[in-house]
Amino acid sequence: MGFRRHRRPITIEVAGAGPAEVIAAVRERGAVVVGGTRVSFHVSDAGRVRARLPVPSPTHMAPHLTARLVAADRGTVLTGQIRESYLEVAYSYLYYGLAGLLALAVLPILAFEGGPRNPGLYVCGVGALLLGHVGFLTTRHRRVAFAANAPDLDRAAHLLLALRDRPRPGGHPEPTPPLPTGPSPDGPPAPPDGPAPPDGPPRDAREHAAAPGDPAPGRPRPSGLRPATPE
The missing domain is CATH 1.10.287 (Helix Hairpins)
Incomplete structure (x- = not known):
């Protein structure tokens, strides 16, 4: 008859990070966008995580996530359930x-x-x-709506805990190491492949060199006069 709440278990492992670090990262991010929908997460100091999708309509309540962050052998594990609203x-x-x-x-x-x-x-x-x-229609709609919305909430939790660039417990990102400066220990860099450039001025400069009798660059040539030609 559909008198029980629909539930979906969720378990996410965050390797290499303790509960305090994961809590700081969740608070730093706060929300993620899944399918054009912004999902906000709230976490307490004890590691209790809560999240809910936005309400799609006045007659339908989206499911919500209730979970807890606990320490594990290889890091931190989020365990909980995605549950249907009591109003449904x-x-x-x-x-x-x-x-x-x-x-x-x-x-x-x-x-x-x-x-x-x-x-x-x-x-x-x-x-x-x-x-x-x-x-009967309401019960069937509840089942369809939960099956459509629960995966979005599950995916949002996985995106939130993808801590590839997680902040430190103080809330600041990990500092980027500075680029090396000074001479390389391997010596000067090798010259590029190909023939060495010719000595003297560039080819374009030789081709456009001023002829004898031409005025200095930047000065206009007197009208009606041609440059003197050597004998």
């Missing part, structure tokens, strides 16, 4: 409960209120069928 289960209880009350109201109408001639009999009967159908 309450919707199923509400519709099925109302359908049951209307169905029970049919019995005294049949016994004491005129039986089939009483219009309340049909109102209660049709109402019970409609509310029962709505409860």
Whole structure:
């Protein structure tokens, strides 16, 4: 009938990092984006982690993550569950409960209120069928929605704990080592492959050298005069 909360266990191992370091990293990042949706994480000093997807609609509550960070042999392990909201289960209880009350109201109408001639009999009967159908659709929608949203929350937790560039416990990133300076211990670098450049000025400079009689570079040549040609 769908009266139980849907659950999905989650276990993530963070190798080479202690609980204090993982807590600092989670607080430093705070949130990740999965499928265009921002998922925020909250962690306590004791290592309790909570996260919830944004509410998709007023009539549907997204699942939430409740987990704990514990120390392990090779680092830290996050263990917990992704659970369906209590409000989702309450919707199923509400519709099925109302359908049951209307169905029970049919019995005294049949016994004491005129039986089939009483219009309340049909109102209660049709109402019970409609509310029962709505409860069935709500239960099926809960199952489909949880199966669609729980993997996003699981993937967000894995992205958050991917600590390749994790900060130090103080909240500052690991310093980048400076580049080496000064002469190389292996000696000067080897010259590049290929022929050595020719001595003297560049080829373009020789081709564009000023001819005898030309004015100095930057000065205009007098109009109507041609450069003197040596005999």
